[in-house]
Amino acid sequence: MNMVNDSGSNSRKRRQFLKAAGAVSAAGMIGLAGCTGDDGNGGNGGNGGNGGNGGDGFPEDDVEIIVPFGAGGGTDVYVREFAPLMADELGVNVPIDNVEGAASLRGTGEMMLSEADGYTLGAFNPPSTPVSEMVNPQDWPLEDATGIGLYAEDAVVLVGNPEYDIEDYDDLFNRYESGDLELFGGLERGGLYHVMALVMQAEHDLQWDSYVGYGGTAASVQAAISGEVPVALSTDTAANAAVEDGAVDLVAVLPSGGSQVFADTDPVTELGYDELDFLVSLGRVVAGPPGIPDEAQQVLEDALRVAMESDEMAEWAEDTGNVIMFEDGQEVENRIQAAYETIPEVVDLDDIRDASN
């Protein structure tokens, strides 16, 4: 749903206003990212060396990004930062539409069912959204989505209550094996984190007895702080403040590439455990419905690249502690496909669907 459709002089006036205000505007739940400076004809947007958006005239209209999460959420915060920079690059507005709910399937579904013309994109998070779709299969092929770019990555970590004094992943392994510990905390059952816990049980032989699910990474970390569970899964960024404060101990960094937030801690793969990157490295990506023409895909990919590599984003990342990066559309497609190929091999999805006990 696109509630903002500017054209002609109204559009220019609004953009000038936005430039004057120096702000990203929002009408209702829609963030309107203004194209500042140029006249919005799309011809002079590409100053980043891409040269892609002049030739065939794409884009000629607003490029909408559907965020399948609520305004003010983690994904929304990122998209609101880079959407105006993409707008500058593309020469059109990049409005944001928050279509939240159903574990990100509502918004992602709306994106997947839209026309594959490059004017509707979605910002979701593999392998989280693919797991939601695998558990509750939909009639749109998410594995065929057109990748635009990966703009951030969160590493999954394990944090422990300090009173348990868990030294590292080996120690945790032994404590579960001896029966000293039983509970294992994470996010809701049936979701990505529950899948991670089951895979760690199967592949790493981590013998936790009962999985306790919480309503978000912050709640999961809090459960570890209060000692309701001895250890809990979280993203590195969500656990950062509590680890720095000493409210929890960092027990393990799970992706083989380590964590940008906890750069000094070796990943569990260094201790000899199998690599589970397809699950524990959480990508934040922009993608579109299957079949976006190559030219349009290239223009969009370049715009996102220029935005993510801009000084503004670097400054924002430094100020806020958010991790930013850029990988191309092909990498996005690889990650989504890897999730679809690997997860059903290592996890019985029927068991997950039946995970209420």
Add this chain to the structure above:
Amino acid sequence: MSVIQALLEAVALLFTWPTMGYVVFGVLLGIVVGALPGVGAALGMAIVLPLTLPLDPINAIIILIGMYSGSMYGGSISAILVNVPGTGGAAATTIDGYPMAKKGEAVQALTISATASAIAGLFTVTTLILFSPVLIEIVLAFGSPQYFLMAILGLSMITLVVRGSMIKGLTAGAFGLMLTTVGIAPNSPELRYTFGNLGLFDGIDFIAALIGVFAIAEMIKLSSKEGGIADDRFDMSGSALSGVKQTLNKPVLLLKSGYIGMLIGAIPGAGATVANFFAYGEAVRSSKDAESFGTGDPRGVLAAEASNNGMIGGSLVPTLSFGIPGSAATAVLLGGLLLHGIRPGPDLFDAELATTYTFLLALLIGNVVIFTAGISMVSRLGIVTRINTDYIIPIVFVLAIIGGFTLSNNWIDIWTLMVLGIVGFFMVKYDYSIIAFLLGVILGPIAEENLMRSLQISDGSYLIFITQPLSLALVIITLLVVFGPFIGPKVKQLID
């Protein structure tokens, strides 16, 4: 950082231009969005959030917190004038506020709301500042079993707030609870009554239900009424001054309600609506003439409004210390903190205490703004109750539907508010308690999720609900609420 040092630093930060201006701006804007049914704090703050980007972090968060605080008071304006709580936190305000308006006492009700909101806000925020070092411990004392027991205690309030047939009250509560079974089951991927529709995956939105049973139901009822909302037999006799006096004459109720709000706010997941009903329930329980509640008793407005502003300060504790938003509004506030690079964490109550104190002091000043605006401007809105309902009904209908849709751009919310509007109309007509129904809708998911989680932790043992002192205390309070009215007189008889 010492408490005094942090406080001085916060004062120096806050009492500068334009920071003070942002406090006033945020609160006034909050009053406006709070008064619009369905817009409320969360949506209003979400709209403003990206506009705060050019501001420095402290000023940006001060605007958001000001809006949050202002909207709690603003919510009472439409609750009192047209029976439509602008925010969930004003749901209990309608119970006595709207009957007061119908009796021609809208001005008093609005003044009581402003005074109670401001005074409760002042006291609770001051308390939070004094006790900030131990606040985190209170938050940590509440785990899954305690959340479950709080929800059950809330449900037991049904027995306090229901008037007339208890069977009908319990039926209404059970109906509310049953509606919350729609959607993805908490803590499992099981789908319940979604009929393959993604729009139903997240269940029935309680704000949509709230708008339906209050706004739509009341507009259907008003459509058969000639003239304005206020009964023509009554004069608009109330004055702002008498409202202030009435509030100040009930200091115990005022402070008790404010602190109930603060404590419930500090428990993540409960939020303003629960605080509102708890305080109202307690006001009814502790009064000698409980039957006058629901007929336009000023104490009902006072308790409800003191609690929701008291809740604000409390709710900042889990949001700032652990990044756990207890409500939609604090979720947006959390987004604002992250957007501006203020990372929630225990540090905000330790090394970064000055930042937290700046927010709390802004709330303190915000309460003065609420009082001033409430007395000088808002109470004049009592005139709305004299406007012909032919004009009021379409306006409220349109606002309600727009508000419902903007909750999450989901058509299911529109269906919810229309269908529950009609159901609500008949519930009122046949004396099925709307409040009992709402308590079921709001507390059902909290109770279910935490029951499941507690049993996962205890490996299925129900002893988890009585083995800790706090849990045991909550069980005893719940039993007293439910059985007190029966056992109390008998115990007294035995003693005598």
